[in-house]
Amino acid sequence: MAITRRALMRNGAMAVVGTAALPSFLTRTALAADASAGGKNQRVVVLFQRGAADGLNIVVPHAELYYYQARSSIAIPQNQVLDLDGFFGLHPALAEFRPLWNQRHLAIVHATGSPDPTRSHFDAQDYMESGTPGYRATVDGWLNRALQAQDEYRREKGSPFRAVSMGTDVALTLRGKVPAVALSNVGNFAVGGRNPDAAPVSEIFETMYDDSTSSLLRGTGAETFEAIKMLRSTDPAHYTPAYGAQYPPGPFGDSMRQIAQLLKANLGVEAAFADIGGWDHHVNEGNVEGQLARSLRDFSQGIAAFWRDMGDDAENVTLITMSEFGRTVRQNGTGGTDHGHANVMFVLGGQVRGGRVYGQWPGLNPEQLYQERDLAITTDYRQVLAEAVWKQLGARNMNLVFPEAQLRRQHFLEYLPALS
Amino acid sequence: MHSRGRIFSLLCSAGLLPGLCSLAFASGPGASHSGTAASSSEQQPPNAEQARALHALNRLAFGPRPGEVEQVAAMGVSRWIDSQLHPGKIDDSALEQRLSEYRVPTMDPATLMQNFPPGNLIRQALNNRMAVPSGEPQHAIWESQIAIVRQRQQLRAQQQVQPAWQDAQGQVASTQGMQPADAMMNPAAETPTLAESEQKLYADLANTSMVNLPPQQRYKALLNLEPGQIQEVVRSLVPRDRPAMLAGLTPAQRETVLALLNPRVVVVNETEEVRLLRDIYSERQLQRVMTEFWLNHFNIFANKDEVESWYLPEFEREAIAPHALGKFEDLLDAVAQSPAMLVYLDNQESVGPDSLAALRRERAAEYMRMMQSPQAPAAQRQPQLGINENYGRELMELHTVGVNGGYTQQDVIEAAKVLTGWGVAPPQQGGGFQFNENRHEPGDKVVMGHKIRNGGEKEGLQLLHILATSPSTAYFISRELAVRFVSDDPPPALVDRMAKTFLSSDGNIAKVLRTMIDSREFWSATDTGNKIKTPLDYVVSAVRATNAEVAQPYRLVAELRVMGMPLTGTQQPNGYAMTNDAWVSSAELVSRMNFALGLACNRIPGVTVSVDQLLGQEGDPSAQVQQESRLEQAILHTPASPGIHQAVLASLDDTAAQTRAAASLALAGDAGGNPFAAGLTRTASQPAEAQDAVMAGLLIGSPEFQRR
Numbered sequence A: 001m002a003i004t005r006r007a008l009m010r011n012g013a014m015a016v017v018g019t020a021a022l023p024s025f026l027t028r029t030a031l032a033a034d035a036s037a038g039g040k041n042q043r044v045v046v047l048f049q050r051g052a053a054d055g056l057n058i059v060v061p062h063a064e065l066y067y068y069q070a071r072s073s074i075a076i077p078q079n080q081v082l083d084l085d086g087f088f089g090l091h092p093a094l095a096e097f098r099p100l101w102n103q104r105h106l107a108i109v110h111a112t113g114s115p116d117p118t119r120s121h122f123d124a125q126d127y128m129e130s131g132t133p134g135y136r137a138t139v140d141g142w143l144n145r146a147l148q149a150q151d152e153y154r155r156e157k158g159s160p161f162r163a164v165s166m167g168t169d170v171a172l173t174l175r176g177k178v179p180a181v182a183l184s185n186v187g188n189f190a191v192g193g194r195n196p197d198a199a200p201v202s203e204i205f206e207t208m209y210d211d212s213t214s215s216l217l218r219g220t221g222a223e224t225f226e227a228i229k230m231l232r233s234t235d236p237a238h239y240t241p242a243y244g245a246q247y248p249p250g251p252f253g254d255s256m257r258q259i260a261q262l263l264k265a266n267l268g269v270e271a272a273f274a275d276i277g278g279w280d281h282h283v284n285e286g287n288v289e290g291q292l293a294r295s296l297r298d299f300s301q302g303i304a305a306f307w308r309d310m311g312d313d314a315e316n317v318t319l320i321t322m323s324e325f326g327r328t329v330r331q332n333g334t335g336g337t338d339h340g341h342a343n344v345m346f347v348l349g350g351q352v353r354g355g356r357v358y359g360q361w362p363g364l365n366p367e368q369l370y371q372e373r374d375l376a377i378t379t380d381y382r383q384v385l386a387e388a389v390w391k392q393l394g395a396r397n398m399n400l401v402f403p404e405a406q407l408r409r410q411h412f413l414e415y416l417p418a419l420s
Numbered sequence B: 001m002h003s004r005g006r007i008f009s010l011l012c013s014a015g016l017l018p019g020l021c022s023l024a025f026a027s028g029p030g031a032s033h034s035g036t037a038a039s040s041s042e043q044q045p046p047n048a049e050q051a052r053a054l055h056a057l058n059r060l061a062f063g064p065r066p067g068e069v070e071q072v073a074a075m076g077v078s079r080w081i082d083s084q085l086h087p088g089k090i091d092d093s094a095l096e097q098r099l100s101e102y103r104v105p106t107m108d109p110a111t112l113m114q115n116f117p118p119g120n121l122i123r124q125a126l127n128n129r130m131a132v133p134s135g136e137p138q139h140a141i142w143e144s145q146i147a148i149v150r151q152r153q154q155l156r157a158q159q160q161v162q163p164a165w166q167d168a169q170g171q172v173a174s175t176q177g178m179q180p181a182d183a184m185m186n187p188a189a190e191t192p193t194l195a196e197s198e199q200k201l202y203a204d205l206a207n208t209s210m211v212n213l214p215p216q217q218r219y220k221a222l223l224n225l226e227p228g229q230i231q232e233v234v235r236s237l238v239p240r241d242r243p244a245m246l247a248g249l250t251p252a253q254r255e256t257v258l259a260l261l262n263p264r265v266v267v268v269n270e271t272e273e274v275r276l277l278r279d280i281y282s283e284r285q286l287q288r289v290m291t292e293f294w295l296n297h298f299n300i301f302a303n304k305d306e307v308e309s310w311y312l313p314e315f316e317r318e319a320i321a322p323h324a325l326g327k328f329e330d331l332l333d334a335v336a337q338s339p340a341m342l343v344y345l346d347n348q349e350s351v352g353p354d355s356l357a358a359l360r361r362e363r364a365a366e367y368m369r370m371m372q373s374p375q376a377p378a379a380q381r382q383p384q385l386g387i388n389e390n391y392g393r394e395l396m397e398l399h400t401v402g403v404n405g406g407y408t409q410q411d412v413i414e415a416a417k418v419l420t421g422w423g424v425a426p427p428q429q430g431g432g433f434q435f436n437e438n439r440h441e442p443g444d445k446v447v448m449g450h451k452i453r454n455g456g457e458k459e460g461l462q463l464l465h466i467l468a469t470s471p472s473t474a475y476f477i478s479r480e481l482a483v484r485f486v487s488d489d490p491p492p493a494l495v496d497r498m499a500k501t502f503l504s505s506d507g508n509i510a511k512v513l514r515t516m517i518d519s520r521e522f523w524s525a526t527d528t529g530n531k532i533k534t535p536l537d538y539v540v541s542a543v544r545a546t547n548a549e550v551a552q553p554y555r556l557v558a559e560l561r562v563m564g565m566p567l568t569g570t571q572q573p574n575g576y577a578m579t580n581d582a583w584v585s586s587a588e589l590v591s592r593m594n595f596a597l598g599l600a601c602n603r604i605p606g607v608t609v610s611v612d613q614l615l616g617q618e619g620d621p622s623a624q625v626q627q628e629s630r631l632e633q634a635i636l637h638t639p640a641s642p643g644i645h646q647a648v649l650a651s652l653d654d655t656a657a658q659t660r661a662a663a664s665l666a667l668a669g670d671a672g673g674n675p676f677a678a679g680l681t682r683t684a685s686q687p688a689e690a691q692d693a694v695m696a697g698l699l700i701g702s703p704e705f706q707r708r
Helices: A002-010 A012-017 A021-037 A065-070 A097-102 A121-130 A142-151 A196-210 A215-233 A251-264 A291-316 A381-391 B002-013 B018-027 B048-060 B068-075 B077-085 B093-099 B109-115 B119-126 B138-160 B194-211 B215-223 B230-236 B239-246 B251-261 B263-281 B285-297 B308-323 B328-336 B339-344 B356-371 B390-399 B409-418 B457-468 B471-485 B492-504 B509-517 B535-545 B554-562 B586-600 B611-615 B621-636 B642-650 B655-664 B687-701
Strands: A043-049 A059-061 A088-090 A106-113 A163-166 A181-183 A271-276 A317-323 A343-349 B422-425 B432-435 B445-447 B450-452
Touching (some): A043 A142, A059 A106, A088 A097, A097 A106, A142 A163, A142 A271, A142 A381, A181 B586, A196 A215, A196 B586, A196 B642, A251 A291, A271 A291, A291 A343, B048 B068, B048 B077, B048 B285, B109 B138, B109 B308, B138 B230, B138 B251, B194 B215, B215 B251, B230 B239, B230 B251, B239 B251, B263 B285, B263 B554, B285 B471, B285 B509, B308 B328, B328 B457, B339 B432, B390 B409, B390 B457, B409 B457, B445 B457, B471 B492, B492 B509, B535 B554, B554 B586, B586 B687, B611 B621, B621 B642, B621 B687, B642 B687
Parallel strands (some): A043 A271, A043 A317, A163 A271
Antiparallel strands (some): A317 A343, B422 B432
């Protein structure tokens, strides 16, 4: 089984230390068998890079002459790129991704994005998150609909933490019929704060909501207090990441740490969402160093720490990154890039067939560009998401998840193994 | 359960609760649901007129204040409604007095920009393309902002310096893996020298001593700081000490100090704060409910671009509020010509493809092509001018006929052509509405079967008239009103009657509301209390129910952000949903319960609740069961359900713990970008009062109070 081989590789260092790795190895095999059934214990983590990240400087097509011609001062020099396959290479600030790639847990999809031509951040983010490019009135998100589609195949009630959105409100990606909980700070998710004296007050509120004649308030109240109690039992305020994982300081690192914390506490999380801002580099983007490099370091360190922290639990996780659109091939007059079209997505996970760049490369020759300026899209971002929805969450109704996209299984990139 | 029994027996043995004792022991632990009899001898079920008054105040106002149900019932509910439908006749001078010190909502956009400059004007001044105002305090604010922008640019430039270890070709010795150019990695930059530490110490001391100056001297000292120095001052103060920097200053002076740091925060916060204060304190409650309704219907996003925020006060003041109960077409015209909407939905970017402006651009581009080499990069060409459909679409889909209102994509394009030229002159300087003939698409247009003859600016008004008087619009607006005021799924017959009134009254909004209010459906018992409050409804009604004194509303505005309803912060043009399911989630309920406790226990800076006053007497700690009933009456205006009643009483079980809980309650939330607000002093509750406060908090956080 390829899975066990790769799991062994990933935990190779630990295996050397002692036999302690053995039982978890067996567990993992059992879970892997579960995974092939689709849905059980499977988790999807979605990360959104808000502001349109510059995919061409993130996964660099360093064998493209036009790349260097179009970006005289911001291109990543060929000898600085962390080469992946002789054509693409990672920005040097993504050094922490290198081991994940080598262990074949990290896959890349290039020249992907939303077919809608908008270059408005807000419209494009909404379209990406709703999963319905060009259709503004969608009120729910694709990941919520994926959970709805999952429910067509199962009866048991989801945990209150089934869908978790990091932040003060539920991101559009996770908004919809399936209850989703917004968490800005795991430690503060309680009535009266973490203060132990507040517990009786919380219980009184619980009694009240249990008594409400409104089924909506009663139902959500029950979920809320269940969630509060579940969370309290994990002692969220005192969390130590495992395996020496070090999250970068700042909101993104905090989000990743809290997602790991929730996943590892077995609270029944099946879908988690977090975002990271600050990718709109119109001015002084930088090259090997600079603004983009700083953002990428935060981004990759947060993801790498999450991966390390998750340990064996990472086996059931598929993490996908996305951004609303890419940026212009040519750098602008102020050392930055403007709003473009296609972009790059990362897919990381225990089951992922990594170490490969997926998708067709459309090329950067002027005649190959979208509207004569941007990287063209060869893979609809919904093809990437749908495969995770199908294989990781075990949902089938793609017309519900991505209406009008007419996605079929043959559209999948096969970055996840086929279900048995 | 054990402690509840203990407390009850204690109260019983003191002879205080004869009635309750038998009940508590008869029902035994855990059987709290049977305690109906406990809801008090002194609490009367409201009479029919009071019940009507409560419903009217919940639906047509932001909930009752203490005693208001009785007042409205005494006056007669019908009379109260009549007066609310004619807000001009209601005296609102107390509110105006309260708001008299807020300047932002009264200023026009250009004046606002002079006083609180946006980033684009600061950059122009920095590049000497614009003069800095000479008067004070504007001069200090501009200079401070210029210095801050300059500092930021310098910082960026330093970070952009080509690393010395990298030569011109980008070659680098691979052994130098560390990035020595990164200031963070440079130990010299990390560790300040002794002299630097000493200097910082004295600077901090100076700042601290500035806090101790008398207010007027302190204000002068802050204005006389080196430009940009204000950032250092704030940084050197611990958050606890920051509010003291503003203590004793007039509101205008406080605005100025905050503007030295960030003018935008002043503009946005004050806009939202005054909006909230009006909702809370205005006697013209229906006018406010309708103003909020239209502000949501015609939603604007404050962060649309660098200048949008500066147009928001004018938008509410001139486009929305005057027409909130007036004629729909007037409202629609005012919104369509408001710079706020023209910027937000991009109409001011829209140019007719055959307009003079587009033809000139094309000719210029052709000339450039002739002059340039054929290898000239495509990306550097000027973008083509063209139609922007954004407003044309939303005008139909969201503002008038609705998504099923019978228009096609072609109608959207035609409507957008009609509206080309409607713009702002120029938005970067706070300009007003302007029709630009050069950008207008010439020729006749057809929108939804109506022919609109070539007529420049007038075409737009003709289009708005067609849309405002369309039966689809009458139905769409009537239904939206019924969803807000009656139920999530309003009876179609009611909506039809309202739509009929809409058409026969030429879109008179007050008359449409009158039809709704006079309907049987509006007063239907099954729909009473069936609407879940939005965060705005909830926060405003809680403040009103507790008769809280709001000296500083910034924290309430921040609470709305925590609850997912920032007042000017939703990007979608359709605004917020007014249906129940949108506002019931785990995070939402947790935020609301915490807010309720925080409000009642006086843990919200700038907001003071007196539970004693709410009880109408001095708190008598020996009679807390009666207090609870009185609080139920004051806050819910009707006896709570037995379960809730018992649950609140249970809070009396462990006095010490509740008091400690109330005292140490920490609320999540932020200061909305106001660094001086972080630690504003809170009113300390007396322990005896804390019990009552917790009970009040429980009632405000109860499911009953989530509904209206």
